[in-house]
Amino acid sequence: MTQEVRAAGAVLWRGDGGETEVALVHRPRYDDWSLPKGKLDAGETSAEAAVREVREETGFDAVLGRYLARTAYPVQARNGSGTVPKTVDYFSAEAVSGEFAANDEVDELRWLPPTAAEKLLTRPEDVRVLRAFCELPPSVTTVLLVRHAKAGKRDDWNGDDDLRPLSEAGQRQASALRRVLALFGPDRVLSAPRLRCVQTVHGIAEDLGTEVRHEPLLSEEGYWPDPVLGVARLLAIASDGGTPVVCSQGGVIPDLVSALADRDGVELPSARGGVVPSKKGSFWVLSFRAPTPEAGPVLLAADYHASALPTPSPSRS
Structure with missing residues (x-):
């Protein structure tokens, strides 16, 4: 072979x-x-x-x-x-x-x-x-949008779903994310208030000497009553500059990325069959033009990394 x-x-x-x-x-x-x-x-x-x-x-x-x-x-x-x-x-x-x-x-x-x-x-x-x-300005604001790592099957968990922890496989994914996302120079960590989301990015926050800040509008329960507010919240995070890590859920990320791409005219060829990918333990590198007093951040590019573990290369938007 x-x-x-x-x-x-x-x-x-x-x-x-x-x-x-x-x-x-x-x-x-x-x-x-x-x-x-x-x-x-x-x-x-x-x-x-x-x-x-x-x-x-x-x-x-x-x-x-x-x-x-x-x-x-x-x-x-x-x-x-x-x-x-x-x-x-x-x-x-x-x-x-x-x-x-x-x-x-x-x-x-x-x-x-x-x-x-x-x-x-x-x-x-x-x-x-x-x-x-x-093709794009070299200096951009990068938002690292992460889907939480594996946490076992919901049907196998008897407690409050908000408290469902990472599985052993999820812990390996979280360790890989901790290592790989550090290469992008993150400076703060935010997460939907679910234990599995917080656990996925806790190691990154620990390396930065900071806490994971909760973002209720980026959880499934907080996002879907008014997705416009969820998109606005992510844009506000991008407006603060730097390189934030944001951990969310599979019920949010595809719609959120699609909404940003549609708003700013960014093609997502990795969205096969109309579905934007969001595997557990995956992440999007969202590149925004820095905001000005006249206009907020504009999405310039969106790159999907299916895993932080050794895998094929990311899909280019």
């Missing part, structure tokens, strides 16, 4: 209100200029690999943003007989600290405006990824 080679990388960028610059690396082994990328380690997600490879190749720690694109091309098989498919998943990633030093893989790094970077890139696939990055 042909084994696919999976890799991940990023458009690493910087810019403090001025001109945005992106990082290109020169790899002496191939004598090419490329975006930082590399193969996934065993048990690693694409998001984790992207951050690790950026650090290893460029020396910079990065905070992930939206998913950009997947490239695919054949590479030589290890046994030398023919080729195997290789896929690379790319994210937008803001450089937050670090300094480049030449290493075994990369001997030079250049920070360039995107137009100059496009001319220097060796491979057309990287140009396509860079153009996807340039």
